[in-house]
Amino acid sequence: xxxxxxxxxxAGAVADGDWSAAVGAIRRFLPSGRVLLVCHVNPDGxxxxxxxxxxxxxxxxxxxxxxxxxxxxFEVPEPLAGMPGLDLLxxxxxxxxxxxxxxxxxxxxxxxLGALADRLERAExxxxxxxxxxxxxxxxxxxxxxxxxxxxxxxxxxxxxxGVEVDQAIAxxxxxxxxxxxxxxxxxxxxxxxxxxxxxxxATGIRPGxxxxxxxxTRPFGAMKLFGEVLGRAALDPAAAAGHxxxxxxxxxxDLGRHGQRPHVMDALIDPVRTVAExxxxxxxxxxxxxxxxxxxxxxxxxxxxRVAVALGGGGHRLxxxxxxxxTPTDVVLAVREQLDHHVL
Numbered sequence: 001x002x003x004x005x006x007x008x009x010x011a012g013a014v015a016d017g018d019w020s021a022a023v024g025a026i027r028r029f030l031p032s033g034r035v036l037l038v039c040h041v042n043p044d045g046x047x048x049x050x051x052x053x054x055x056x057x058x059x060x061x062x063x064x065x066x067x068x069x070x071x072x073x074f075e076v077p078e079p080l081a082g083m084p085g086l087d088l089l090x091x092x093x094x095x096x097x098x099x100x101x102x103x104x105x106x107x108x109x110x111x112x113l114g115a116l117a118d119r120l121e122r123a124e125x126x127x128x129x130x131x132x133x134x135x136x137x138x139x140x141x142x143x144x145x146x147x148x149x150x151x152x153x154x155x156x157x158x159x160x161x162x163g164v165e166v167d168q169a170i171a172x173x174x175x176x177x178x179x180x181x182x183x184x185x186x187x188x189x190x191x192x193x194x195x196x197x198x199x200x201x202x203a204t205g206i207r208p209g210x211x212x213x214x215x216x217x218t219r220p221f222g223a224m225k226l227f228g229e230v231l232g233r234a235a236l237d238p239a240a241a242a243g244h245x246x247x248x249x250x251x252x253x254x255d256l257g258r259h260g261q262r263p264h265v266m267d268a269l270i271d272p273v274r275t276v277a278e279x280x281x282x283x284x285x286x287x288x289x290x291x292x293x294x295x296x297x298x299x300x301x302x303x304x305x306x307r308v309a310v311a312l313g314g315g316g317h318r319l320x321x322x323x324x325x326x327x328t329p330t331d332v333v334l335a336v337r338e339q340l341d342h343h344v345l
Contacts, residue, residue, distance in 0.1 A: 013144065013146055014143050014144065014154070018141055018143055021140075021141045022127045022141045022143055025127055025140070028101075029063075029101040029124075029125070030058070030061055030062060030063050031061070031062035031064050032064055032065070033063075033065065033100035033101055034096050034098075034100045034101070035058060035063055035065060035067070035099060035100065035101045035102075035103070036067050036068075036069070036099035036101070036102045036103070036119060036123070037051045037054060037066065037067065037068040037069070037088075037103050037105065038068075038070065038071075038095075038102060038103070038104050038105070038107075039068075039104070039105040039107065040070065040071075040106055040107040040112040041070060041072045041112060041113075041114050042070075042072065042263075042264075042294070043070045043080075043106075044077075044180060044181070045080055045176045045177055045179070045180025045181065046106050046151050046177040046180055047070070047105055047106035047151065048070075048080055048176075049152060049173040049176040049177030049178075050105045050129065050150070050151045050154070050173070050174070050177045051068050051070075051103075051155075052083060052084065052085035052086070052088060052173045053156075053173035054103065054129075054158065055085055056084065056173065057164035057166075057170055060167075061164060066088055067088065067089075067090050067096055068085070068088040068089050068090070069089060069091065069094075070092070071113055071115050071116050072114055074089075074092070075262070075263075075264070077262075078262065078264065079214060080215065082214055083172060083173055083176055084169035084173060085169065085173055092115060095116060095119070097119070097122065098119070098122040099119060099122070099123045099124075100123065100124050101123060101124065101125045101126075102119050102120060102123035102126045102127075103128070104126070104127070104128040104130075104139060105128075105129050105151055105155070106129070106132075107128065107130060108130060108134045108135045108316075109134075109135070109138060109315065110136070125140060126139040126140045127139055127140070127142075128144070129143045129144075129151050129154045129158065130142075130143070130151055131146055131148040131149070131151050131153065132144075132315055132316060132317065133306060133317065133318075134306060134309075134310055134315035134316065148189075149178070149181060149182050149189035149190060149194045150178050150180075150181035150182065150189075150194075152174045152178045152181065152197075153178070153193065155177070156174055166201070167204060168204045171201040171206050172201075172206045172211065174197075174201055175202070175206055175211060176211060178194065178197060179208075179215065180215065182194060183271075184212065184216060187319065189317075219265065220260075220265075222259040223259070223261050223265045225259050226251070226255060226259040226261055227268075227272070229255065229259075230250070230251045230255065230269055231249065231272060233250070234247055234248065234249040234273060235248055235249065236278055236279060237337065238278055238279075240340055240341075241281050241302060241341065242344045244280035244281065244302040244344065245276075245280055245281070246279050246282070247278070247282050247283070248282070248283035248285065248333050248336075249273060249283075250284070250285035250287070250293070251266050251269060251284070251286050251287065253287045263286075263288075267296075269284050270282060270284040270296045274298045274300075280299055280301070280302040280303055281297065281298070281299050281300075281302075281303050281305065282297070283295065283296070283297055283336055285329045285332050285333065288324070291326055291328075292325075292326055293324070293326070293329065293332050294322065294325075295312075295314070295323050295324070295325045297322060297336070298319065298320055299319045300319070301319065303340055303344055303345065304318045304343045304345055305317075305318065305321040305343070306318050306321040307339075308336060308340060309323045311339050311342075311343075312335060312336070312339065
């Protein structure tokens with residue numbers, strides 16, 4: 001066991017018995033067991049970074065058969081393409097069908113694992129790491145800390161409990177995960193625990209300036225043109241959310257094609273939308289298929305958007321959540337607006 005303090009500074013909502021069960025399950029299948037790590041569809045920095053950090057940690061402990069994967073199209077978003085540990089990734093078609101151990105990351109429900117969810121029944125042991133209050137505890141062992149700012153904090157604590165020394169490669173993965181889910185340390189969940197963890201990661205020698213430029217501040221010219229078009233069609237509804245206001249916009253697959261951009265660039269559009277002063281709630285509707293939309297919800301504090309998302313089949317946090325919508329963008333936004341008044345705090 002490492003002499004360093006726990007990565008997050010406290011175990012949070014995870015019970016000691018769950019930590020012991022998770023460590024025992026993992027050690028049971030080292031070094032020769034077949035280990036499959038899975039994160040949610042369309043992985044963000046927290047999902048991918050936490051998964052790769054644990055994957056690298058298991059390799060440091062001598063694990064010989066570690067695969068990491070996620071459902072859907074096998075594409076790592078360009079801002080995350082420089083992270084260590086990407087060599088552990090395989091497309092879902094090549095993922096072990098009957099692993100000895102399956103570990104899930106940043107997924108609040110088994111449905112978020114897509115076609116890979118069937119491994120939950122086939123694996124001898126399953127562990128889930130997450131920080132969403134809406135988590136359904138779908139694994140045999142659930143390390144869920146809904147007070148943590150990111151799944152990275154749970155992953156960091158797990159590595160400590162496994163006795164893994166956090167080197168620069170692991171630290172970079174965890175730092176990307178932590179920085180993305182805290183909005184570069186701007187969101188309400190940025191607690192002293194978050195800064196303590198960031199300080200420990202930076203102490204390994206990683207370069208936060210370089211990481212931040214790559215992850216947050218570098219986009220193709222076509223993405224900038226796309227952003228201008230999508231923001232230009234934004235609409236403000238001051239009466240929504242019992243008068244706290246809602247702003248929304250949408251982006252289509254045709255928009256992406258016209259500007260030569262990949263789907264991952266849509267995710268960053270929520271950040272400029274949420275800055276509108278007249279709206280507590282911001283909504284970004286992103287086309288993912290024919291009549292299907294990935295919807296991002298943000299609140300400045302007046303509305304619990306996780307309840308809105310859960311009511312519409314999704315999940316998330318009080319200030320940041322999402323769900324899958326169907327129909328037209330207007331259909332989706334009308335469904336959101338109908339729910340908002342019920343969840344004003």
